[in-house]
Amino acid sequence: xxxxxxxxxxxxxxxxxxxxxxxxxxxxxxxxxxxxxxxxxxxxxxxxxxxxxxxxxxxxxxxxxxxxxxxxxxxxxxxxxxxxxxxxxxxxxxxxxxxxxxxxxxxxxxxxxxxxxxxxxxxxxxxxxxxxxxxxxxxxxxxxxxx
Numbered sequence: 722x723x724x725x726x727x728x729x730x731x732x733x734x735x736x737x738x739x740x741x742x743x744x745x746x747x748x749x750x751x752x753x754x755x756x757x758x759x760x761x762x763x764x765x766x767x768x769x770x771x772x773x774x775x776x777x778x779x780x781x782x783x784x785x786x787x788x789x790x791x792x793x794x795x796x797x798x799x800x801x802x803x804x805x806x807x808x809x810x811x812x813x814x815x816x817x818x819x820x821x822x823x824x825x826x827x828x829x830x831x832x833x834x835x836x837x838x839x840x841x842x843x844x845x846x847x848x849x850x851x852x853x854x855x856x857x858x859x860x861x862x863x864x865x866x867x868x
Contacts (some may be wrong), residue, residue, distance in 0.1 A: 762824045763799065763848075768800060772859065774830045774852040781846030782819075792836040797852060800825040833858040 778799055780788060786802045786868040805821040808814070833855040840851040 737801060761826065761828065762803075762820050763826065765799075765826060767828065767830070769831070772854050774832075774834075774854075776828065776848075776852065778826070778848040778850070779846065780843070780848050783846075785843035785848070788843070790833050790839070790841055790850060792839055792852065794831050795830050797830060797834070797850065798825065798827045799848070802812040 763780050765779075768775050776797060776799075780801075783801060783803055788799065791800075792796045800823070802823045803819075803821045806819075830852055834852045835855040838853040839849045842849050
């Protein structure tokens with residue numbers, strides 16, 4: 722019914738499919754290198770510790786009293802506004818690169834946060850937020866009972 726050539730065609734089609742999958746994965750891997758850098762404000766770094774996450778946000782020139790931080794479960798939101806510089810009469814911009822206006826960043830942390838223990842400090846234009854892992858999200862050692 723099926724000759725030996727039939728199975729070779731099927732095997733070649735399978736190899737072609739595998740090559741296409743590999744090509745897709747390579748494109749996905751390297752597409753990040755060609756994307757432009759993000760211009761989201763504020764610029765943020767997040768690093769994880771054993772019992773917490775640290776968020777560092779660059780907010781130079783912003784009054785810390787005008788920065789809003791909210792935490793719900795595993796999500797933190799930073800929001801506020803940066804005022805536009807007031808120009809004096811007769812002045813005009815030669816170059817304007819600083820952003821102004823409202824901003825909001827919502828970030829997901831890989832665990833539930835204990836919102837009651839969140840700590841935020843603002844120093845030299847950098848906001849540093851410590852997000853402690855909730856007790857429910859911490860690993861628990863389970864003892865095994867035997868008879």
